[in-house]
Amino acid sequence: MQKRISNLPFHDTPEQAQKLDAVIESLKGQKGAVMPALHQAQEIYGYLPIEVQEKIAKGLDVSLEEVYGVSTFYSQFALTPKGRNHISVCLGTACYVKGADKVLERITQKLGIQPEECTEDGTFSLTACRCIGACGLAPVMTVNDEVYGRLVPEDVDTILAQYMA
Amino acid sequence: MEQVNVKINGVSYEVPADSTILEAARYAGIDIPTLCYLKDINQIGACRMCMVEVKGARSLVAACVYPVNEGMEVFTNTPKVQESRKMTLELLLSVHDRKCLSCERSGNCEFQKLCNEMGIEVENRFEGAVPAGKKDYSTLYLERNNAKCILCRRCVAACQNQHVSVIGANNRGFDTEIGCAFEKPLGDVSCVACGQCIVSCPTGALTEKDNTQDVIDAINDPEKIVIVQTAPAVRAALGEEFGMPIGTNVEGKMVAALRRLGFDKVFDTDFGADMTIMEEAHEFLDRVKNGGKLPIITSCSPGWVKFCEHYYPDLVDNLSTCKSPQNMTGALIKSWYAQKEGIDPTKIVSVSVMPCVAKKFEIQRDDEDGAGLPDVDISITTRELARLIKRAQLNFARLPDEKFDDAMGVSTGAAVIFGATGGVMEAALRTAADVLEGKDLESIDYTEVRGTEGFKEAVYKVGGMDVKVAVVSGLSNADALLKKVRSGEADYQFIEVMCCPGGCVNGGGQPIQSSVNHSFYDIKKLRAQALYDQDKNMPLRKSHQNPVVQKCYEEFLGEPGSHKAHELLHTTYVKRGY
Structure with missing residues (x-):
């Protein structure tokens, strides 16, 4: 699947900008600098929007396409921001046969976002992940570090409500 | 060795x-x-063929x-080798759209040729999901159809080679596609329109925006007077589309074919090239005398101009304000020629045949409408002209050799060599030297600026003045030189830049040669030789000696650099950035 690209506005604090500038400065002129730059930029911002990638490209004197190509090749790079609460729905085999797709569908309807997206108010972000090793509890989802198991779609409403306050 | x-x-x-x-x-x-x-260009060992x-x-x-x-x-050629190649082709074909019948590259597709030679069936053992393949029709000059892409990355390497790098491989595995950063359409990024990706593509994934039907419609409209002009490099390559050896000059047959296609007048862009030299040599001397911006940099190559606007916006004032020969010819067709012949210029459809896809972009720029109408209405590539000839079922090899129409078909050797890197510089020097010395100089071969190397420089004594010149082709070379101009490290007075490596003969609109032919022949050198041979044998070899050019100034423009010349033959640039 093509990586989802955020269309939410980019927010940048002076501290974050300063940190990224320092990262780029430290990597300038080095071969293979794009990967470490992306890693550290993601640590600073949580994701890699176009504004950040453009800054890296100009700073390291490589094309934006080269930076983007790397950022879409490796799965650990995200092009969408993470919300204050991050939801992962397991779509591993066991969860899937137990109806995880219905759980995921309920969440997307409820929040109005697709996997790899973030709600506009920044409260929730969503991923569909592979097996998290809790097959006995299938179907499973996690919110931040909390695990919720043996789900039916209706459970989603009460779980999400806890985080909405 | x-x-x-x-x-x-x-x-x-x-x-x-x-x-x-x-x-x-x-x-x-x-x-x-x-x-x-x-x-x-590309040696990455990726395709496993x-x-x-x-x-x-x-x-x-x-x-x-x-x-x-x-x-x-x-x-x-062992069974093991054969089996491996077959499997590679079958796998590639299983995710290909297989619409060869209607494909522009059918008959000239490296993938199709190999499948045919290896006896690959259209339906094969790896049938499965076929990616839709993105289509990008966002530009005025180029189309991408990834349903025909085999991910060889030759276009990506060609784009890198031009120091532009706006395309690359995005995403991963089965989802990999060639595209631009953040999946933007090509029309929204700093592509310079050179078309080197098209001539690198082994399949039909990349093509020019086809305007052949527009030409046919214009010709079939009884109200319209359709006038065509052809650039110098076209005659040096068109024959390749009809199986002739690389470097065959087919000027005469090309003119005959254009008449038979139904064009009302067949003019030579070489006339416009001579006009460009008159204006550009004048502009150069004027800048030298009056302390204008130096070095002056040529502006005939629209891919180069777009590159400069995107990546060196601080240097656009160095560009000569002269329009390209294409647009000078176009502007004069709709003004001087129309006036002389008593034709309503709104009835003229001005068509150009160019070795270039960036020309399709150039004709739609601002300030390319000297007579209040577009200088050129439709620009087609050498390949599209070949397509028109084939569609009309003309037997190209058996056409007689004919001459351009006199009104704007007279040219000089100086104009012919515009098609090769170094040609514009040499043509300009031939005229500038005569103007400064006030006589008809005999020594006119500026051989130091000839040849297909990417960077050449020389110092010439012109009218008692030392003129330091540089000639570059290919945008990597241009980029290296411009960095020096920007830093003040380079002290040239006159620079010629051609976007494509080797100049227009190797343009993005030229016939596409296979990878094998790229290995065996120096294609740009052979095509350029055809032009230098023609120059050598021409009676007139300096632009200012062209009698039609002289008449144009006498009857119409006054003198080079006049107010009217500026209105019709000069243009403006945009600081685009990237």
Whole structure:
């Protein structure tokens, strides 16, 4: 699947900008600098929007396409921001046969976002992940570090409500 | 050069020690099929078509990147090799759209040719999901259809080679597609429209925006007077589309074909090239005398102009304000010529045949409408002209040789060489030297600026003044030179830049030659030679001696650089950035 690209506005604090500038400065002129730059930029911002990638490209004197190509090749790079609460729905085999797709569908309807997206108010972000090793509890989802198991779609409403306050 | 002994298919050869297996084999006259390999541009061993057996090696090796060594024994045609190549083709075909019948590249597609030669069935054992393949129709000059892309990355390498790098491989595995950063359409990024990606593509994934139907419609409209002009480089390459050897000059047959296609007048862009020299030489001398912006940099090449606007916006004032020969010819067709012939210029459809796809962009720029109407209405490539000729079923080889129409068909050797890198510089020097010396100089061959090398420089004494010139082609070379101009390190007065490596003869609108021919022939050199041969044999070899040019100034423009000349023949630029 093509990586989802955020269309939410980019927010940048002076501290974050300063940190990224320092990262780029430290990597300038080095071969293979794009990967470490992306890693550290993601640590600073949580994701890699176009504004950040453009800054890296100009700073390291490589094309934006080269930076983007790397950022879409490796799965650990995200092009969408993470919300204050991050939801992962397991779509591993066991969860899937137990109806995880219905759980995921309920969440997307409820929040109005697709996997790899973030709600506009920044409260929730969503991923569909592979097996998290809790097959006995299938179907499973996690919110931040909390695990919720043996789900039916209706459970989603009460779980999400806890985080909405 | 050190040599080593290798055996290919049991026969001994002595080959240069630094060659790859592929180079050694091609040197020995044995062809190994390739798809991603393109000499001097892309050598990445990705497509696995060129796999061969090497005695003692554990598995098949990729001939395009595997170096030879002393005593190596290579087998290029064993059952194991054949099976591997077949499987590669079957896998590629299983995700291909297979619409060969209507494909522009049918008959000239490296992938189709190999499938045919290897006996690959259209339906094969790897049938499965076929990616839709993105289509990008966002520009005025180029179309991408990824349903025909085999991910060889030749276009990506060509774009890098031009120091533009706006395309690359995005995403991963089955989802990999060639595209731009953040999946933007090509029209929204800083693509310079050179079309080098198109002439690098082995399949029909990249093509020019086809305007042949627009031309046919104009010709069939009884209300319209359709006037065509052809650039110098077109005549040096068009014959290739009809099986003629690379470097055949087909000017006469091309003119005959254009008449038979139904164009009302057939003019030569060379006339416009002579006009460009008159204006540009004048502009140069004026800048030297009056302390204008130097170095002056030529502006005939629209891909180069767009590159400068995107990546060196601080240097756009160095660009000559002269329009390109295409647009000068167009502007004069709708003004001077229309007036003389008593034609309503709104009835004229001005068509150009160019070795270039960036010309499609150029005609739609601002300030390219000298007579209040577009200088050029439709610009087609050399390939599109060949398509029109084939569609009309003209037997190109048997056409007689005909001459351009006199009104704007008279030109000089100076104009002919515009099609090769160094040509504009040499043409300008021929005229500038005469103007400054006030006489008809005999020594007019400025050989230092000839040749297909990417960077050339020289100092000429012109009218008692030392003029330091530089000539670059290919945007990597231009980029390196411009960095020096920007920093003040370079002290040239006159710079010629051509966007495509080797100049217009190697333009993005020229006939597409296979990877094999790129290995065996110096294509740009052969095409350029056709133009220099023509120059040598022309009675007039300096732009200011062109009688039609002289008449145009006498009757219409006044003198070079006049107010009217500025209105019609000069343009403006945009600081685009990237």
